[in-house]
Each structure stands twice: as structure tokens, then as C-alpha cells.
Amino acid sequence: MNTDVAPRLGWWQQTWRLTAAAAAGIPVWLSTGVVLRGQSAETGSWFLIGDPLVALGCLTALLWRRRFPLAVAMTVAIASTASSLAAGASLLALGSISTRRRPVEIGVVGLAFVTASQFADSFYPVQSPPGTLWFQISFPVLIAGIAVAAGMAVGARRVEVRSLRERAESAEREQTARAAQARALERNRIAREMHDVLAHRISLVAMQAGVLDHRGNLTAEENRVLVRGIADGSHQALEELRDVLGVLRADPGRPEPPQPSLDRIPELVDDARTSGLDVTLTTTVTGTPSDVVGRTCYRIVQEGLTNAVKHAPGAHVHIALEGAAGDTLGVSVRNSAATAQTAQPPASGFGLLGLTERINLAGGRLDHHPTPDGGYLLTARLPWPNPTHEKRT
Numbered sequence: 289m290n291t292d293v294a295p296r297l298g299w300w301q302q303t304w305r306l307t308a309a310a311a312a313g314i315p316v317w318l319s320t321g322v323v324l325r326g327q328s329a330e331t332g333s334w335f336l337i338g339d340p341l342v343a344l345g346c347l348t349a350l351l352w353r354r355r356f357p358l359a360v361a362m363t364v365a366i367a368s369t370a371s372s373l374a375a376g377a378s379l380l381a382l383g384s385i386s387t388r389r390r391p392v393e394i395g396v397v398g399l400a401f402v403t404a405s406q407f408a409d410s411f412y413p414v415q416s417p418p419g420t421l422w423f424q425i426s427f428p429v430l431i432a433g434i435a436v437a438a439g440m441a442v443g444a445r446r447v448e449v450r451s452l453r454e455r456a457e458s459a460e461r462e463q464t465a466r467a468a469q470a471r472a473l474e475r476n477r478i479a480r481e482m483h484d485v486l487a488h489r490i491s492l493v494a495m496q497a498g499v500l501d502h503r504g505n506l507t508a509e510e511n512r513v514l515v516r517g518i519a520d521g522s523h524q525a526l527e528e529l530r531d532v533l534g535v536l537r538a539d540p541g542r543p544e545p546p547q548p549s550l551d552r553i554p555e556l557v558d559d560a561r562t563s564g565l566d567v568t569l570t571t572t573v574t575g576t577p578s579d580v581v582g583r584t585c586y587r588i589v590q591e592g593l594t595n596a597v598k599h600a601p602g603a604h605v606h607i608a609l610e611g612a613a614g615d616t617l618g619v620s621v622r623n624s625a626a627t628a629q630t631a632q633p634p635a636s637g638f639g640l641l642g643l644t645e646r647i648n649l650a651g652g653r654l655d656h657h658p659t660p661d662g663g664y665l666l667t668a669r670l671p672w673p674n675p676t677h678e679k680r681t
Contacts, residue, residue, distance in 0.1 A: 297354070305380065306347050312376030313343055320372040342371035350377060353384045358393055361385040365400035369407045378404070379435045386439025387446065394436055402428045476642075487639060491597040492563040493521040498601065502628070517563055549582030550609075553589050557607065560593050566602075567593065571609040577617055581670050584650045585609070585619050591643050592621025592666045602628035603663065614674035616652075618667070625662030 346364045353360040361381040368378035405428040603623045611617035647654045652670035
């Protein structure tokens with residue numbers, strides 16, 4: 289895993305790290321001075337001036353350890369040979385390079401750190417007791433191992449935090465995308481329900497209003513029937529709108545009201561006849577299909593009547609239903625050419641699109657096209673599996 293890019297440190301984070309490195313070198317520097325005094329050796333100007341200056345240079349170089357990690361770590365490790373006060377800086381450099389978790393870099397810098405500790409005695413005339421060579425080697429190795437282990441732990445933690453942050457950001461993006469998709473699906477569902485429920489009713493009201501507007505030879509009784517039909521249709525449209533909004537605003541645990549199915553198609557046809565539409569119904573359906581198939585069939589007939597009212601005023605509409613369980617349910621809505629000229633109501637353009645989505649979800653197919661006599665034909669085939677056969681399988 290790539291750990292090249294480390295997070296940038298603030299001034300306070302940088303300050304306390306360098307201060308801790310300087311503080312870690314002070315005991316080493318003081319112990320070196322005590323040993324020199326104990327062996328009656330002169331500390332000299334290098335111990336008092338040169339050693340601290342080299343340590344200061346190492347601490348300054350550590351400011352760029354994240355931009356040039358290997359170069360700074362090697363420089364500080366080698367420079368620490370000439371300064372006992374720079375021991376803390378060299379440990380910080382070794383720990384910093386270890387956060388990258390690259391074995392070659394860690395090995396090179398660690399070897400430089402241990403080697404530098406062996407040559408540090410050449411700057412001060414300190415006599416080591418016999419038999420302490422193993423200690424002079426093992427102690428720097430132990431210290432370097434601790435620094436490497438701490439650095440690798442910090443690097444692993446840094447990678448884990450970065451991975452968790454990326455996963456959180458990815459989850460947030462996915463959640464935003466799912467929310468946007470859910471909103472789009474909900475808008476489509478609302479639009480489809482509003483169209484299916486209201487478009488048919490309002491189209492009938494518009495047809496009746498158009499008749500009143502274009503025919504001046506109607507009797508008082510015919511005018512009364514049309515006006516009453518407009519009032520009843522408007523009232524029913526408001527009731528249906530209230531039902532739709534009630535479903536959309538209902539609690540998730542609240543059951544939805546029953547949806548229209550195949551058995552309500554005759555009622556739909558009677559309403560269309562009452563509104564003045566010339567429509568006939570022929571059915572050879574035997575049995576009762578599932579709720580999904582029955583509701584889809586109802587919506588097909590409803591959309592066919594709505595389009596006939598909108599685009600073929602005065603036309604004759606023939607509805608045919610056929611099918612049985614274990615086969616398919618066939619629906620056809622055919623209207624003849626228009627015989628009257630009325631103002632066309634505004635069209636949404638989404639009726640057949642929403643109907644196609646419904647039929648596809650039900651596993652059926654839809655076909656619609658003009659007929660040679662100037663009319664229009666809407667047909668659909670819906671699957672109607674045999675429930676007895678499904679139970680046996």
C-alpha cells in the first residue's frame with residue numbers, strides 16, 4: 289500500500305516533535321560530559337560548541353523529513369556521529385522513515401544509525417571497559433529496533449485512518465447517489481400515479497366541457513346532463529387526488545387502499561359512457577388473474593380511453609379482453625377516427641411511457657399504432673401463470 293504521502297503537520301505538531309527529539313538527546317549529551325569528566329578528559333570546545341551546533345543542524349533538517357524522507361534520514365543518521373546531542377534527532381529520523389514501511393529504506397537508515405554510534409567514540413577520548421563491545425553494538429541495535437517498530441506502527445495506523453476516511457467518503461457518495469436515485473424513482477412513481485388516476489377523469493371533464501362550448505343546439509336537458517357530468521367528474525377527480533396524496537403521505541406501516549383490478553373495468557367503461565363516450569366492452573376472460581396483472585390490465589384500458597378522449601373526440605371505442613390462467617391476458621383498445629373537432633387538452637407525453645414501464649414490470653409487451661381507417665389501436669399481452677401449476681412445481 290502506498291504510504292508516500294504523509295499528512296502535513298501543523299506548526300504545533302512540528303514543534304512538539306522537534307522539542308521531544310531535542311529533549312531525548314540532552315541526557316545522552318550530559319552523560320557523555322560526565323564520562324569525560326570522570327576520566328579526567330578535557331571536554332574541549334567541540335563538546336560545548338560543535339556538538340550542539342551539529343544537533344541544531346540535524347533538528348533543522350528534520351523540518352523537511354516528509355518532503356525528502358530518505359535524504360534527510362541518511363543525513364541526520366550520519367551527522368549524529370559527530371554529535372551526541374543529535375541522538376534524539378537521529379531516532380526521530382529513523383522513526384519517520386519507518387512510517388513508510390519500506391524494508392530497504394529502513395535497513396539502510398538503521399545500518400547508518402548503528403554504524404554512526406560505533407564511530408562516535410572517535411570524537412571524544414572515552415575509554416571503554418574490556419568486554420563491552422557486545423553492549424556497544426547490541427544497545428544501538430535495540431534502540432534502533434524500538435524506533436523502527438514505533439515508526440511502522442504509526443505508519444500502519446496512518447494507512448488505516450486513511451482507508452477508513454476513504455471508505456467513509458465512498459459510503460457518503462454512495463448514500464448520496466442512492467438518495468438521488470430514490471428521489472428520482474419517487475418522482476416517477478408520483479407522476480405515474482397522478483397520470484393514471486387523474487388524466488382519465490380530467491379528460492372526460494374536458495370532453496364534456498368541449499361539447500358545451502361547440503354545440504349551441506343542445507336542449508336544456510342535455511345541457512343539464514353535461515353540466516352535471518362536469519360537476520361530478522370534477523368532484524371525483526378531487527376525491528381521487530386526495531386518495532393519491534393520502535397514499536403518498538401515509539405512514540410506512542399503514543396499509544394502502546385497494547387498487548383497481550380487472551373486475552372494475554366494467555365500472556370504468558360505464559363511467560366513460562355516462563360522460564358521453566361511445567364505448568363497448570367484449571370480454572372472454574375466464575378466471576381471476578393476480579393483483580399485478582389485473583391492475584396493469586385496468587391501467588391499459590384506462591390509458592386507452594384517456595387517449596381516445598383526448599385525440600379522437602366523437603370516435604367509437606371498442607375494448608376487448610381475452611385470456612385464461614396458464615396462458616396470457618390479452619387487452620386491446622381500438623378507436624375509430626375522430627368525428628368532432630374540439631380544443632385539444634394539454635398532453636403530458638408520459639402516458640404511454642408510464643404504461644410501458646408498468647407492462648415491462650409485469651413481464652408483458654405493449655404495441656400501439658394508427659389503423660388504416662384513421663383510428664388507433666393499443667394492444668398488450670400480459671403473462672398469466674397457472675397458480676395450481678406453480679404450487680406443484
